[in-house]
Amino acid sequence: MDCQYLPLTATGQFSTLFLDYISQKEALQPYYDRFPTLEAFAEQAKNRSFDEAKRRTLVEVLERQYQNISDKPDFSVLAQPNTFTVTTGHQLNIFTGPLYVIYKWITTVNLAKKLNETYPEYRFVPIYWLASEDHDFAEINHFTLFGKSYTWETEQRGAVGRMNPKELKEIFEQMPEKLFLFEEAYLKHDTLSDAVRWYVNELLGKEGLICLDADDADLKRLFAPIIKDELLHQPTSGMVTETSGQLEALGYKTQITPREINLFYLNDQLRERIVRETADDETVSYQVLNTDLRFSQEEILTLVDEHPERFSPNVVLRPVYQEVILPNLAYIGGPSEVPYWLQLKGIFDHFQIPFPLLMPRNFALYVNPASAKKMEKLGVLPEELFWDDVKLRRSYIERISENSLDLSEQKACLQQCFAEILNKSVKVDKSLEGAVLAEQARLMHTIDHLEKRLKRTEERNYETTLNQLMTLKNKLFPNGGVQERTENYLNFQLNDPQFVQKVLTVFDPLDYQMLVLKD
Secondary structure, three states, rough: OEEEEEEEEHHOOHHHHHHHHHOOHHHHHHHHHOOOOOOHHHHHOOOOOHHHHHHHHHHHHHHHHOOOOHHHHHHHHHHHOEEEEEEEEOOOOHHHEEHHHHHHHHHHHHHHHHHHHHHOEEEEEEEEEEOOOOOOOHHHHHHEEEOEEOOOOOOOOOOOHHHOOHHHHHHHHHOOOOHHHHHHHHHHOOOOOHHHHHHHHHHHHHHEEEEOOOOHHHHHHHHHHHHHHHHHOOOHHHHHHHHHHHHHHOOOOOOOOOOOEEEEEEEEEEEEEEEEOOOOOOOOOEEEEOOOOOEHHHHHHHHHHHHHHHHHOOOOOHHHHHHHEEEEEEEEEEEHHHHHHOOOHHHHHHHHOOOEEEOOEEEEEEHHHHHHHHHHHHHOHHHHHHHHHHHEEEEEEHHOOOOOOOOHHHHHHHHHHHHHHHHHHHOHHHHHHHHHHHHHHHHHHHHOOOOOOOOHHHHHHHHHHHHHHHHHHHHHHHOOOOOOHOOOHHHHOOOOOOOOOOHHHHHHOOOOOEEEEOO
């Protein structure tokens, strides 16, 4: 693949908070420990201890979760004190969802490879955290293949990882061709988590990527002290609110809003918020919203001991849970995830948990051979394709037109003339100043209007070329959206079975730019 690189600032796709983090703006340094450079991993490893008992639990859980997969990774390495993980996470979108999910996995895999090469005294394992406890089914139940959208309709509720994916058989019957990998995954496994683990292992298991489903009683038991602290004292809400206020005072928009209790109650077909109530006699109780479930303080603490798996962290506490159960050094996230992790530093400090290196995933625009030829023929630059349609059309016409469409020189001459007229006029009568300035404004407006007409007329003269340009733009930015957030990887993999392997060879996990990839 041929690679071109664009600064993320040139794409117009990212928030100011995200871009300022990437540029290591000094004002943001209190909200993380170390910026993710290759050298920073050595320091992170030195300062990241992890309990031997936790390692054993992690290995036992992974062995159990992979028990029906024949070609599974060797988990025993995670029991070694010099082994660390690098982690990404995402929802369990059907058929992998948007293209950037694949990019997250590849970034994580390549990061582990680079670290293993650089620091042979350690071992680094890439982890995909299955967002199995998420209950926002509408976020995962659809995908687009060759311009057609497919949706999973179901009456199932609660945590998506526990849902039975065999209902997806109806979608397979609608598809124009067979997708054997996903048929094997969805139709031969009883839960969505099991299905995703199976196909991810098929896709990237040989590259070392391990899937972890944290919806597990043994793992939740390790998290139980923090669950109890949250139920009893609610420390996290105030911390995140304070940090959010600080970031907003710096001019940034924040991503997440904490709840008083940042936990859900989780059971089959159910994931609902837990709220704390205080009676007139100051007796504390806990209710599960939209249910009849209610617990006294003693009852809910007993439930944590006996069934910790019934407590599910929300977006505020999920990162903390991750760092409690993994010997983790870095989290690889997208342009929305990185900003909200910056809101959580105070929580990590409170619980005395090392804050991981916070890394952006790789970003890419893939241009297939046909589109690459059109780009070359039109002479359009990669950065121009990220512009909005109006700017792209006008800038392109100005560049290729044989006529000068810019009246800036004429406007400058006119302004100079009026400056002289104004100078003479006020010497004669000061009251003439308003009339001269009004006439100047009227004529400048007229010239602006004429300039726009010139450009519109020239656009009509190049209508065929512009149509070709906009067809190319719509191909690479379907429905006006960024390709990696809209397209599914199958749109490329089915035409080129080596697509994933090619991306694996070109992604540099520590290069924070937009890649334009051409075959």
